[in-house]
Amino acid sequence: MLRKLIDESAAKSPWIYHINAGSCNGCDIELVSVLTPRYDAERCGFKLTGSPRHADIVVVSGPITVQTRDRVVRTLSQVPEPKVVVALGSCPRSGNVFKGSYSIDGPLDKYCHVDVSVAGCTPKPEAIIAGLAKAAEILKEKRKEMH
Amino acid sequence: MNIVLIILKWLFHILVFPGFLFTLCAALLLAGIDRKLVARMQNRVGPPLLQPAYDLLKLFGKEIIIPRQANKKAFLSAPAVGLASLLVTSLLLPFSASFVAVSGVADVIVVLYLLTIPAVAIIVGAASSASPFAGVGLSREMVAVMAYELPLTIVLVTVCRKAGLMMDESGMTFSLATVMQYQAEHGAMITKLSMIPAALAMLFIIPCEVGAHPFDIAEAETEICEGTLAEYSGLPLAFYELAHYVKMFILTSLFCVLFLGGFTTGVVVVDLILRLIFCVVVTFLCITVPHAVCARFKVEQVFKFYWTWVLGLALVSLLLVWLGL
Numbered sequence: 001m002l003r004k005l006i007d008e009s010a011a012k013s014p015w016i017y018h019i020n021a022g023s024c025n026g027c028d029i030e031l032v033s034v035l036t037p038r039y040d041a042e043r044c045g046f047k048l049t050g051s052p053r054h055a056d057i058v059v060v061s062g063p064i065t066v067q068t069r070d071r072v073v074r075t076l077s078q079v080p081e082p083k084v085v086v087a088l089g090s091c092p093r094s095g096n097v098f099k100g101s102y103s104i105d106g107p108l109d110k111y112c113h114v115d116v117s118v119a120g121c122t123p124k125p126e127a128i129i130a131g132l133a134k135a136a137e138i139l140k141e142k143r144k145e146m147h
Numbered sequence: 148m149n150i151v152l153i154i155l156k157w158l159f160h161i162l163v164f165p166g167f168l169f170t171l172c173a174a175l176l177l178a179g180i181d182r183k184l185v186a187r188m189q190n191r192v193g194p195p196l197l198q199p200a201y202d203l204l205k206l207f208g209k210e211i212i213i214p215r216q217a218n219k220k221a222f223l224s225a226p227a228v229g230l231a232s233l234l235v236t237s238l239l240l241p242f243s244a245s246f247v248a249v250s251g252v253a254d255v256i257v258v259l260y261l262l263t264i265p266a267v268a269i270i271v272g273a274a275s276s277a278s279p280f281a282g283v284g285l286s287r288e289m290v291a292v293m294a295y296e297l298p299l300t301i302v303l304v305t306v307c308r309k310a311g312l313m314m315d316e317s318g319m320t321f322s323l324a325t326v327m328q329y330q331a332e333h334g335a336m337i338t339k340l341s342m343i344p345a346a347l348a349m350l351f352i353i354p355c356e357v358g359a360h361p362f363d364i365a366e367a368e369t370e371i372c373e374g375t376l377a378e379y380s381g382l383p384l385a386f387y388e389l390a391h392y393v394k395m396f397i398l399t400s401l402f403c404v405l406f407l408g409g410f411t412t413g414v415v416v417v418d419l420i421l422r423l424i425f426c427v428v429v430t431f432l433c434i435t436v437p438h439a440v441c442a443r444f445k446v447e448q449v450f451k452f453y454w455t456w457v458l459g460l461a462l463v464s465l466l467l468v469w470l471g472l
């Protein structure tokens with residue numbers, strides 16, 4: 001009974017932690033706009049946290065530069081299970097306009113399993129919300145697999 | 148037979164009402180209403196009313212990470228100690244002049260000490276978590292404690308003096324039940340002219356003591372990664388969240404006891420509903436509105452604000468009461 005309640009709440013209270021892995025700041029601003037009164041993702045329980053230890057969903061934006069690579073890997077390993085990784089924008093999945101640069105060491109799925117990828121440069125807030133909602137569903141599945 | 152009944156009654160008081168279960172439910176409800184109201188004030192739809200409960204349940208199901216360099220015992224026991232002391236405080240707060248679970252000659256002093264323990268628990272937990280962010284957070288938490296503790300003490304002394312002048316031949320009472328009794332006979336404290344500055348000071352103290360938004364310098368998630376809570380995850384974090392909600396309920400409830408005590412009927416259920424309504428109103432005034440309209444203060448701003456304005460208000464009240472007004 002309690003276990004079922006916990007599983008249900010996993011999808012209803014996904015806390016987001018955002019890593020900027022060399023992004024141009026476009027995606028970062030769009031992610032914050034998702035929490036503004038116009039789109040109000042908090043009505044589904046989404047909340048931006050400041051510490052990876054509190055996070056359920058890790059949102060990575062940017063093409064994974066050489067400088068940020070180790071930090072991304074380290075931060076991802078700090079997040080308690082169950083966790084879901086969301087790649088925000090085209091950068092982390094392909095490198096986008098930065099592809100071929102000497103300072104890029106992507107894509108993101110070289111380093112971790114990417115559960116949801118939201119395409120676009122930048123993705124629309126609606127798309128981001130859809131991606132996060134999908135991530136919340138996956139979170140619930142992962143929580144169910146834990147026991 | 149009698150002893151069994153008394154023990155059962157005690158267990159009921161501690162576990163169900165007004166202790167553990169009731170306090171938790173009321174606190175979660177209050178936190179949900181607070182979040183919803185903040186959202187509505189910012190023209191948002193806002194999370195569902197039960198969102199705090201979902202958050203807690205989710206945290207129950209998360210992995211607990213303990214940093215390698217942390218002091219494991221202190222790290223894990225600090226949140227539980229903080230929560231426990233708050234739950235004990237809930238037993239001491241009377242609902243009307245006649246109904247109180249535990250009553251003593253000097254419960255005001257006990258409440259004052261018990262309310263300090265959660266802050267100390269946060270400091271101990273942060274110090275034992277071996278994280279630089281928690282280190283910054285705990286020093287800020289100490290500043291906050293120093294900022295609000297002095298005005299809070301003076302407010303309590305003022306209320307005790309006011310009630311004691313009438314109810315006790317020594318001119319001073321330290322019993323919350325007597326404070327309630329006084330208000331039942333002479334009208335609520337808030338209607339006395341000399342007590343209005345103290346009530347205002349108390350309204351300012353509540354958000355800082357709770358760590359609500361404009362005064363949450365110790366948990367500033369945008370500057371210092373949640374500060375004191377930076378290393379906590381899973382169950383211990385849930386305990387801290389819960390302590391936060393319970394503190395909100397306890398402090399608003401304390402405000403009702405100190406300043407809005409007269410409006411009771413003697414029927415426990417009616418008093419209870421009245422108390423909850425008052426709590427929501429007080430929460431709205433001193434936690435929701437500042438949260439919705441203010442940005443976070445800097446550390447020294449908080450300190451200065453409390454040691455000038457709030458302390459000044461409390462002292463004015465104290466002076467007026469001592470002069471017999």
Ligand code: SF4
Pocket residue numbers: 023024025026027061062063088089090091096097120121122
């Ligand atoms: S996807 Fe586009 S907007 Fe987003 S970080 Fe990359 S370049 Fe910037």
